[in-house]
Amino acid sequence: MITLATRAGSTPKRVLPGFGLSLGISLMFISLVLLLPLTGLFGQLAGLSLAEYWAIITEGRVVASYMVTIGAAAVAALVNGAFGLLLAWVLVRYEFPGKRLLDALMDLPFALPTAVAGITLATLYSSNGWMGRLLEPLGFQVAYTWVGIALAMAFTSIPFVVRTVQPVLEDLPHEVDEAALTLGASDGTAFRRVILPHLWPALVTGTGLAFVRSLGEFGAIIFIAGNMPYETEITALMIFVKLQEYDYAGASAIASVVLFVSLALLLVINIWQGRFIKRLHGGAG
């Protein structure tokens, strides 16, 4: 009885060792790599009054850059949502020669320096580049327009969609679509009513990540954008311009807007996805 009592009284010991150490290191790492620079950002903002802050972030040229960035990022994210889904589908559901290579190529935009991608795209789509020469007579101007910006954004963020949808699709057994077919569903109906709802959370997350990534993209876009004030300037460029003028507070103010929008979006996606997944796993739906 005594041993039982003491055992019950002592704090329960974790079976998995190293909780304190691993959590400590994780927190320290997050602090150094993420929180410290962010604190620095807000430190810069401390020099501004609220009115000054508001004036900087609502300046006409900056607001125009928000529009360009968000518009192009939205288009890029939606296009990536559609094509990323298709790519993931092809990579999971079919066997074909070169599948491994295609799979590896998916990660290329992550690995490639974005400036390299930017220069490549710019030369390809400028009026004497391969694609530019083909498209311009037809009236499509890609380089130095928002289309070019969206294209560069789509290039750098496609892996987000593919890599989030792919594992979910791999987990979806073939029997599920076979079941839909045995019940008389057409291919389209089976996809829309059975497969797509399964992929939906991953697809939205991937598209959201692609969107957020595009908001902050700089290197790949800058060469193809043309950077005309009020027309093809992106927000990241505005930050860069402020920095070149040694206006650190102004740069931080604009950066903080991008940061808040990105954070808010990620938070919304996470909450929404959590609710959806809970239902799949048997929580109260």
Next chain:
Amino acid sequence: MSIRLQNIAKHFGTSRALEPVNLDIRDGELVGLLGPSGSGKTTLLRIMAGLETADREPAGRILFGNRDVTNLHVRDRRIGFVFQHYALFRHMSVFDNVAFGLTVMPRKSRPTSGEIRARVHRLLEMVKLEELANRYPAQLSGGQQQRVSLARALALRPEVLLLDEPFGALDAKVRQELRRWLRHLHDELNFTSVFVTHDQEEALELSDRVVVMSNGRIEQIDTPDTLYRSPTNRFVFEFLGDVNHLEGSVRDGVLTCGDARLAVDLPDGAEELLLRPHEVELVESATANAHLPVTVTAISPVGAEVRVELEADWLGEPWLATVRHSDYERLKLTRGMRLFAVPRRWHRFPDERSTPERKRLEVA
């Protein structure tokens, strides 16, 4: 609706999954496809369903009643299909799962939503899940999920129900219950059912007729009783239950194997006899016809009969014998006890393809 398969073969790449197979299933029959894994039973079922296409060469035919469905897509074959792992739509409630087949019908033939609701509730009542209509699949037990998947398959009132190892993923007790319940449903609704299983007991208990398959070939098609009593070949005999082997050489009507002797009415030469556990009797002294000394190595008294494991120098693999509880008490069986085995009956399949021979021994 009757199902006729004529000359159905299947290759996956270069490996042959099915040899050309012919099979007639009568209207209203419940047929089990039984075989070890890799025997082609699931492939055959999926070809019936249209989830797999048979080889073009040789050209086979599949007939449902008088309807040739060989080139018909699975969605137009009007079959119900039940998957081993239920394949429920996890993002839909139980109700929506069962209603799925009705809601995807073309608009002009689709029942009204009121009719659909009534029909789904009737189905859920039938599978005794009406209280769980609003739950999601992940909130149900395996047995409940399989019942949902059955209700879903029956929603379109198919005349053919195909089940791929429907109870394979469930535990023994639920399996027993669902088996009984499927039989009941089959008799009540009067469709033709084909199910795949690797469980001999399940096939023999549930089916009107059993199709035994191995290596892409149909070995035998018979009622469970005929199948068990007169298997056509060694594979069927060995697959349907535990088997004891007795190998030796026959000379002058006596089979000898080490210090074991058994009087047999066979020509001279090497022989292998097969016995079921219940065909082995244990006695305290050798008889005139049989001298098979054995040692008891394990006893399991659980169940209707006592299972006894026997070993001897002349045996390659241990024998298994089942004895009545009364005999067990009379013989006072203990581990290590030395006894004599007497075959009541034995079987032999001297050549794979020839008719088997059976012999009932007079126990002296």
